[in-house]
Amino acid sequence: MSARDEGTRTAGDGAVPVLSAEGLTVRFGEKTALSDVSIEIPRGSTVSIIGPAGSGKTTLLRSFNRMNEVIPGSSQAGTIRFAGGDLHSAAMDPAEVRRRIGMVFEDAALFPGSVFDNLAFGLQARGEEGDLHGIAEVALQAVGLWSEDAEILEARASDLSAEERRRMCIARTLALEPDVLLVDEPTSTLDPAAAARVESLIHALRDDYTIVFATCDHTQAGRLSDLTAYLDSGRLLEYGPTQTLFTNPRNPRTEFYLTGRLQ
């Protein structure tokens, strides 16, 4: 059928995919969250996933770093390839996968303790014995949380504002120097001004990372992404350059969603 073929074809133009899914179906118990999704994420691109609530955006993101399998009752069919290898092959350690394909969750729980504790956790889990403070400093600089006096490292994570928490959670993932950054709803629950600032942070990170993010704000997808995928009821209905998808959607349902019309 067309949607998938179109999607793959469009995305495949000229770029090497760093991540790709082929015929991906994910079920939680009896419920099918994703069905037969095929998508390629070109290296260096910024891809947004849009679609109504419950359409499978988060599930697709979580598939990319093997986070669905920790949910009891989940099952999966199809393949995901990362840098050419099968993401689920025996040679792939799930922990290693999650370090190389970092994810910032929408429900970004703070770890107990200081900001430094939060940043150090992933590094220590990896067995990092180098300069944890140095790495933390670089990561905090990248998200604009660093101050010269390094005071932020000792601050309690729970004392941070909502925006600072979001930035810290992004820094927590960046500290691991992932190849791909998955972000689920980058600006949800933030006030408009803070949302705009976090959005511009994501924009700045586009130059250095392959980013895949899910958002229910499709104007944000339009502002940030090179490619946009439209998911509906677990199916990938359309995938292509953001510009094209927004101005000239091929699937009528995409158009309905983007224009907010009732069906």
Place this chain on the structure above:
Amino acid sequence: MSAPARSRENHRVRRWLRALGGVAAGITLAALGMLAVVLLLNAGRSPDAGISASSGLVSALAGTLWLALLTAVIAVPVGVGAAVYLEEYAPRTRAWRFLASVLTNLAGVPPVVYGIAGLALFVRGMGLGPSILAGGLTLAVLTVPRVVASSRRALASVPESLRWNALGLGATRWQVVRDQVLRAAAPDIVRGCSAALLRAVGAAAPLLIIGAAGFTTFAPASPGDPLTALPTQTFAWTARPQAGFPALAAGASVTLLFVMALIGLVLWDLRRRHGEARR
């Protein structure tokens, strides 16, 4: 009913609720106060310190400390470990859920039943006789389900997103459990363990059933020595109507409460420090 009438009505309801609450609080405080006064007054009438010592208070105290140690050393690691496995590792199959629910609900089974099992298993079955060790094992077996039940509750109240976020940063299962989940649940786990441990320290019935001695003149120096403890000593003296014994029993009660308060204080301090480290 007109608006002012209803407002008067509600005002009356509020006054009644407050008054009732005050009465309930008064009853509770009065009961606690009477308990304290009765114990202290009677303990104050103890014949003299020499008699209480020679009649077994010191050996009972030593026995209770031994039992507390044995119970804590066995029941806390086993119970917390089992709770962690059941909550964080075990697959959610019917068999594992059944085991979890059996272990949890055994927490409601009274100590006296464990005493009977302990008699059959440790005193007779393993041939330990009515020793400190048999008593400690019995108390440990009755404490494990309580620790499992409270620790499971503590672990279950840790938000799922904490585990996801930690896993998402490439941590392994054990790293997530040790560094995040256990740390977050630590205050509640310690609270549950101390409650369970204090209940065990104060338990008389199981020790009576496995055969705690009414009188021991020498303090137990090893787990193989005859079983004696403050709660059973309190019981033995309370059950004797002769003059002087109520005073001795009150003395033993006060000593028991003092030991429990001391243990509780140490555990409270532990919890406080954990709670601070957590935030």
Place this chain on the structure above:
Amino acid sequence: MTAFRSSAGAPPTDPRERLMGGLLLGCTALAAAAAAAVIGALGLETVRFFADVPLSQFLADLAWTPSAEEPGFGILPLLAGTAQIAGGATVMALPVALVLAVFLEFYAGKRTASVMNAAVAALGSVPAVVYGYFALNFVTPALKGVWPGLEAFNGISACLVVGLMILPTIVVLSREALGAVPRSILRQAVALGATRERAVLRLALPAAWLGVLGSVVLAMTRAVGETMIVTLAAGNPTGVSWNPLEGVRTLTSFLAQASMGDLAPGSIEYGACFAVAAVLLLLTFGMHALGRALVSRGHPDGPGGSRS
């Protein structure tokens, strides 16, 4: 309950991961073995007992006198005694505890609440044997002033003191249930023009009632298992009396007074103790499961709650 188990089912390869997984599994195995040993030991002797005494006699006999020349093996008198004590204690504790829970949760000032919390916690940690001492040496003599006909060992004193002992269970768990009612609901009600009293009595209490019921069931579980207070204060009569001024014998107080250490294993009296213990195990296990289920229905976070 969480399972990190991957759908692929691949075991971890890291040796430390495997070691810790193994250690935790070992703890679970130990706990399970202890539980199985307890249940097995009781079950074995109970089965032996029922080989000698038919179940019909156990259920229908109206006397429990295993050591008498013509022994009676009817569990009913013991169950009746247990019901009297547990029921009486609950009746005495419930009104005070419930009022106290509502008062502390919604009305008491900060200082009052912290004093009362400490008092309730203190009551909850006093060992049963100390309560038994209190019942025998203070409550019974005091009650004798009111009813001169009161026997030295009587049910009323035991009920009062067991009620005092289970009071903290009801207060603490009912407060948790009331506290789990979202405050936003109450604020909403007040914003819609209801008074605070109405919001508390008509909204919070009904919303929390399953949890409150659960706290009562758990408190009764403790009362059913309570041994030392009953043994010390209610005596060891062989007959059944519904007069609270007379003594009462329960499942637990029979066990405590059977001086089992001296009974010959294999004798019928020995077996009878195990049968009584097995009945207690089944009864309290079931009550605890019911109480916990009720309590956790009021708590979305509890085990068996909404976690995926």
